[in-house]
Amino acid sequence: MLFNSLNFAIFFPIVFILYWFATKKNLRLQNILLLVSSYVFYASWDWRFMFLLVFSTFLDYFTGIKIFEATNNKKKLFWLWLSIGINLGFLGVFKYYNFFAASFAEGLTQIGFKANFGSLQVILPVGISFYTFHGLSYVLDLYKKRITPERNFINYSVFVSFFPLLVAGPIERATHLLPQVLKKREFNYSKAVDGLRQILWGLFKKIVIADNCAEYANTIFNNSADYSGSTLVLGALFFTFQIYCDFSGYSDIALGTARLFGIDLLRNFAFPYFSRDIAEFWRRWHISLSSWFKDYLYIPLGGSKCGIWMKIRNTFIIFLVSGFWHGANWTFIVWGFLNALYIMPSIVLNTHRKNLDIVAKGRCLPTIKEFLAVGWTFCLTVFAWIFFRAADVPHAFRYISKIFSGSLFTFPHFSGIGSAIPIVFITGIFIVIEWLGREHQYAIAQIGTKWYKPVRWAMYYSIILAIFFFAGSKQQFIYFQF
Amino acid sequence: MKQFITRLINFSLIGIIPLLAVFSTYLYFDPFKVLRHYNDYSYPYVIPNRDYISTTMFINNYKKNNYNSFILGSSRTLAFRPNSWRVYLSPKDTPFLFDASNESIYGIYTKLKYLDLHKVEIKNALLLLCRDASFSNTKNHKGHLFIKHPATSGEGNIAFQFVFFKAYLSPKFLFNFYCYKILGTYKPFMVGYIENRKITYDTLTNEINVIDQETEIIQNPAEYYAKRKNLFYERTGEKTDSLQRITKKHIFMLQEIKRILNKNNTKYKVVLSPLYDQVKFNPSDLSLLKKEFGNNLYDFTGKNSFTDNITNYYETNHFRPRVGDRILKLIYK
Numbered sequence: 013m014l015f016n017s018l019n020f021a022i023f024f025p026i027v028f029i030l031y032w033f034a035t036k037k038n039l040r041l042q043n044i045l046l047l048v049s050s051y052v053f054y055a056s057w058d059w060r061f062m063f064l065l066v067f068s069t070f071l072d073y074f075t076g077i078k079i080f081e082a083t084n085n086k087k088k089l090f091w092l093w094l095s096i097g098i099n100l101g102f103l104g105v106f107k108y109y110n111f112f113a114a115s116f117a118e119g120l121t122q123i124g125f126k127a128n129f130g131s132l133q134v135i136l137p138v139g140i141s142f143y144t145f146h147g148l149s150y151v152l153d154l155y156k157k158r159i160t161p162e163r164n165f166i167n168y169s170v171f172v173s174f175f176p177l178l179v180a181g182p183i184e185r186a187t188h189l190l191p192q193v194l195k196k197r198e199f200n201y202s203k204a205v206d207g208l209r210q211i212l213w214g215l216f217k218k219i220v221i222a223d224n225c226a227e228y229a230n231t232i233f234n235n236s237a238d239y240s241g242s243t244l245v246l247g248a249l250f251f252t253f254q255i256y257c258d259f260s261g262y263s264d265i266a267l268g269t270a271r272l273f274g275i276d277l278l279r280n281f282a283f284p285y286f287s288r289d290i291a292e293f294w295r296r297w298h299i300s301l302s303s304w305f306k307d308y309l310y311i312p313l314g315g316s317k318c319g320i321w322m323k324i325r326n327t328f329i330i331f332l333v334s335g336f337w338h339g340a341n342w343t344f345i346v347w348g349f350l351n352a353l354y355i356m357p358s359i360v361l362n363t364h365r366k367n368l369d370i371v372a373k374g375r376c377l378p379t380i381k382e383f384l385a386v387g388w389t390f391c392l393t394v395f396a397w398i399f400f401r402a403a404d405v406p407h408a409f410r411y412i413s414k415i416f417s418g419s420l421f422t423f424p425h426f427s428g429i430g431s432a433i434p435i436v437f438i439t440g441i442f443i444v445i446e447w448l449g450r451e452h453q454y455a456i457a458q459i460g461t462k463w464y465k466p467v468r469w470a471m472y473y474s475i476i477l478a479i480f481f482f483a484g485s486k487q488q489f490i491y492f493q494f
Numbered sequence: 495m496k497q498f499i500t501r502l503i504n505f506s507l508i509g510i511i512p513l514l515a516v517f518s519t520y521l522y523f524d525p526f527k528v529l530r531h532y533n534d535y536s537y538p539y540v541i542p543n544r545d546y547i548s549t550t551m552f553i554n555n556y557k558k559n560n561y562n563s564f565i566l567g568s569s570r571t572l573a574f575r576p577n578s579w580r581v582y583l584s585p586k587d588t589p590f591l592f593d594a595s596n597e598s599i600y601g602i603y604t605k606l607k608y609l610d611l612h613k614v615e616i617k618n619a620l621l622l623l624c625r626d627a628s629f630s631n632t633k634n635h636k637g638h639l640f641i642k643h644p645a646t647s648g649e650g651n652i653a654f655q656f657v658f659f660k661a662y663l664s665p666k667f668l669f670n671f672y673c674y675k676i677l678g679t680y681k682p683f684m685v686g687y688i689e690n691r692k693i694t695y696d697t698l699t700n701e702i703n704v705i706d707q708e709t710e711i712i713q714n715p716a717e718y719y720a721k722r723k724n725l726f727y728e729r730t731g732e733k734t735d736s737l738q739r740i741t742k743k744h745i746f747m748l749q750e751i752k753r754i755l756n757k758n759n760t761k762y763k764v765v766l767s768p769l770y771d772q773v774k775f776n777p778s779d780l781s782l783l784k785k786e787f788g789n790n791l792y793d794f795t796g797k798n799s800f801t802d803n804i805t806n807y808y809e810t811n812h813f814r815p816r817v818g819d820r821i822l823k824l825i826y827k
Contacts (some may be wrong), residue, residue: 032495199495208502238737427630473509481664 013056015265016219023053024269030198031273039196044172046273050175054139057179061137064102068171071098072147076161076168079154088155104411106137111340139179141337145304146172150186152308159186167193174275176266180259182300187278197274206457207271209472213456214264216475221442222258223484224435225250232426233401236411241420244411250432251401252394253439256285258297264454283450285393286371286384290354291364291391301337305330320360327359328352338400343408347399354392370450384392422470438482499605516663525671526638526658530813536694539674541639541687543658544600545567545594549643551700559698561590562615566605568597569702570767570811573818574620576699582826583618591700596640598631599623603747608646610754619755619762625775625795629739632747637661672740682739707808708815725809726770732797735776740783740804748786763825766793768800768817770810 013019027049031296035041055062075095082088104112120126150171153159162168170193175186232239232247239247263280284296294302306315313326328349335348358364371386372378378386396410402408449455455474460468524530525540527547533554535547552561563583565574567754583589594601602621609616627770634647638661642653661667674680680690692705711718719726740748755762764787766775774796775783783791800806806817 199498201498204498235737255569469505469508472505476509480660 013053015262015269016215019056023049028272037196037198039141039194040166042191042197043166046170046174047166048176050170050173053175054178054437057138061140064106064140065143065173065345068099068102068143068147069169070165071095072150072172073162073165073168076151076154078491079151080161086315092151092155098146103140103144106140108336108340112162130370142181142183143172143178145183145301149183149304149308153186160184162190162194164330174270176269177277180262180266181298182263182266182278183304184278184300189275192275203274207268209456210264210268210271210454212472212475213454214261214266214268216479217261217264217442219261219479219484220482221435222254222256222261222438223255223485224432224482225254225439226395227484228426228428228432229254229401230437231428233403233411236407239426240422240424241412241415242419242422243424243426244415245420246424246426248398248401248411248415252285252397255397255400256281257442259276267454279453283370285390286386286403286447286450287389288367288371288382289358289364289389290351290392291358291365293389294351295368301334302370305334309333316359320325323359324356327355331355342405343399343402346405346408347396347405350396350399354396373451414474434482435484438478516533516668519660520659523671523675525662527658528655528658534697536697537692537750538689540671541689543595543639543641545597545640545646546643547592547695548592548700549605549645551695551697552592553645555698556614559588559590560615561588563587563589563618563620564592564609564616565589565620565622566592566597566602567620568624568627568815569593569595570624571597571622571701572704573813573815574622574785574822575815575818576696576701578815578822579618579620579818582822587617589618589699591696591702593700593702594640594642596627596630596635599628599636599744599747599751600631600633601642601646602628603751604642604646604648606645606751606754610758616755616758616760619760621751621762621764622767623764625735625739625769625773626771628745629741629779632741632743704808711805711808711814713797719804720810726804726807727810729770729772732772732774733778733795734774736777738776738778740776740779745786746780748783762787762790763823764791765821766795768790768794768806768813768821770801770807770813772797774799787797792821 013023024293027045031042031045035045051062051065054065072095075091078091079088079095082091150159151166155159162171167190171184171186171190174184174189174193229247229250232243234252235248236244260281267279278300280298280300282296282299284293287293287296310330312325313329314322315326316323318326331348331352332345333348335344335346335351338344338347357365358366371382398411399405399408402411445459446455449457449459452458460471463471519794521529527538527540531554533540535551547588548688556761563576565571565573565576565579571591574591579589580587592605606616607620619692634642635785638657641647641654641657642649644654647654662671667687670684674684674688680688684690690709694703694705695701696703718734754760764783766780766783772795774780775793780793793803794800800813800817800820806813808814
């Protein structure tokens, strides 16, 4: 069930009405309803993988209690590694088996051996990377004694399976979400209106910007050999906005939906394309995953509290793992490696925490220095996205080498360029709105809130009409495949 | 909560009332002729969805006429008249023009699949493939002019109808449509929305006749082409398409088409359109098609007697029935 589908448009109001009216604000009933609706939501993708979700939930619930009750560290470690091993085992089998088997066989072929490990003809269960990381954060927090175990299975299951975040995050923490699941929730008017506004903005980003950009990006990337360097730059830019609006649009809808149920989820995006350096970009892009890796991988490895070489090593590790998390393809690993390279100068010079606030805070325009810094960071990001989008690493290199050819200075052209012009124009308006709203949770969080109701509503109608008239052909959310 | 629900209802109502008003006019006019039943779709004043018309005509008339011979392809099939084709078929055969605007291999495949699934006899088939259109798509179109009939695409009827209502809601369409309704006549700015030509569709064979264009050429060819001098751009000789357009998905569909035709023992011919641009089919694509269809494939692309003669064309996209007649004569000799 896609967020931008008719099914969800029917499913969501039903759950909303039942949640606030039929449960009579009884917390237990509310949580049962959330769990049932979350399972219905997940089963609508593929009911056959329900067992995996339920098993993973039960595993972490059970091992969590065992870790807490263990009398010595050895036992704690046993239960912790059991949970980690099984969770990562599932992830390994469903997501990475074919990649490892093919890569290993290829490696053996290189040294003169012939090997065929076969391949698993299984589809990747939707959201497996997300709910596995939910569960892992829970058991790791228990081991570190940051939390106590949740003994009510329903409450714990809601934490893992809450439908707005189930298939593409944000990757929640028990310390943040579980207390909300356990606390009595009252309807809050302004919170609900804010949630609806964020959903509207998320739908606009996904349906108008991402879905349209996807069409042009696909045309250009899939036929890159036939296009000029300038067209390939345009293709990379289309993908840059596609992936941002696709994923942040999804996150906006997820956050808005959760807010309508009185639950606040972790913020996942904070205007990353307005970053002044790569370190800032990574504090603003897929925040819940970046912070997960920081807390559960980077810091346990020693973080930045060790020597410079360890710091460099740890940085490379988390970027490579982060790349690999996205998918079983060398393109993601190269993308992660490239980002590690980008961030390295600021790690070595210890300037990675230089830009902690938003650019040009309290001002309308940035300074020239800020503008150049944002522009440069954006260019680096666009370059890295080429690896992320390419079919394989050789394709990415062919794509890049064609960009840096004489045809870079020709006028871009591809089939359907005429229809792309309005989308480029709308994307321009979108960037301006994002810039104006960059100090808030999402771009239109404050825009128009103090306007007269008719003007404010006219703005909402305009966004709805834009969604209606400029909708691109429906595309799967990119991050569902991760 | 009460305040939230009330405001949400108010917000929705204010948005829905104008929408309902527009919807009622849509129901009343049925501009694309997709809501009600029609026996004859001739003389459309709004550019129609040819796929819908062809498929509907087939569904409505199949039991009565027992069609067993099919011409499949894009709007360029208007040059291949079922009545001209009939000459090369056996007397009992009943041909039907099963065309669609901008028809892709996906469209041809789904139509044949539909016929096969419904156990319709496919005794003869004439497939028209175009270098620029047939292999541009591997799935259903999203635009209202090109989206496939739910019967062949297998997609939902509501979603199909929604595409047309959405097209009607487009400000450009509404403007042109109501200008035409008020003025009662075609104006140049209505191009792309309102049909300027007098077109008839045979209620038996679905044959297309562009009456006024054909009459104008016959009566005064010099004037017809002089008026459209700018349209017929200068060509610089034969070129070859460098772009390989046939992908794995297309190959699958071509194989399926061949399988269905073989299964039905169909006598079939595959014609590559003589396009005005004189661009030859991509050699790799051509060899792929030859591999699938062998001697049943006839290539008229590039520079030849059909494409050299400007008077063979209505405009740069569509060739005249006399071209179709001559091609039929050649391939059935």
